[in-house]
Amino acid sequence: MSDDFIPIGGMVPLTGASPGDGREFRNGIILACEEINRRGGILGRLLKPSFADTGTQTAEETVRAARRLLAEGVHAIIAGYNIGSQNSEYEAIADAGIIYIHNNTLLQHHDTVMSDPVRYFGCFMSDPAEYWYGQGFIKFLSWLRDSGQWRPDNNRIAIVSGPKPYSIVIANAMAQAAEQFGWRPVFPPRILRRIPGDWRPLLDEIRAHEPAVMALTHFFAGDLARFHLQFMEQPLPSLLYLQYGALHRSFSELVGDKGRGAIVGTVIGLPRDEIGWRFFNTYKQRFGPEATPEIGCQTYNSLHHYAIAAAVAGGTAGPGGAEQNRRLAGILLDLPYRSVSGTIRYHPLWQAAVPYPDATNDPSLGLPHLFYQLRDAERPPALIAPEPFADAAFEAPPWLTPT
16 A cells, blocks of 8 residues: 555634534545555555635635645545635636546536536535525425424415525525425525514514414524523424524534424435434444434535546546546446435536436435434434435424423
């Protein structure tokens, strides 16, 4: 085995608003490197990770992190999400000609890659774009209603967005799909330019509309926890949806058992199947009981897919090695990967993962859009959709259950 390491970069938010997620993204890369190296690395070369903090995930911080890793000569950059960068880091990466796999969940990724596929050949998004959250949530609601699992009092839905483009796109997609499925937004998506410390005035305004559904598309776990605790002071008679961040362990630590009944969605998570549970237990054993494998799985998947494609392509290359990395990128496009999260199959034009059931009806050809329902704080959230991945049934939230 060669002593020559393959340097792998990780761009992760270790400070700022999402350090919890950043730690999990780092953990996922570390675990994947350890597993790949135990199996002999990539064609006999071991992987060596290096990390750069993206802080508050601004364009400036993310570009700085990418340039630092490129200066170290990394052959690939793996990232969870860096939402505020809005693809600005693509330029330095495209100039270097290396592979970049991230989970930014941005529709803008489609536009950037399709605008110049030759230049951005190495940029991949290993989860579906945020747009699918909105459309998929409305389909999920309608499935609950039409299957008789939940009988809403009316067809009204209140949609509130955080200030990030990610959240705004999701909220607008919800509103656009709502009427098609028989739902009526009580107002246009309420886009908050800053996140309030006191959510009560907004909740009072929404309460006057008596919606059957309340959806908040902001995603920082701490902000969601503050919102949820104030919601529970005087709960709306509504099904409550919280975006992605409520899956994080830090959310449960803050809200405790008051979180029970809330719905949380993610377009990349951890199904409760044999593969998912095995990863769940391995991850907890490696990083401790407080770790969140539902988030760490993102970078873990990306690095394993990269390693397989690199081996098939005959090796890796660092900055300046665009010819070899184009071969590697072609393998990523041609070779779907059954990850611990489900099948990652990159769309040939978008170079982003295709979602199931939002864009394909075949669960073997898409990454499942997962809907969880929070249970007791010490238990993993129950996965209630989609089939065939669900392992639990929907339960009416306790604030909707007659006493």
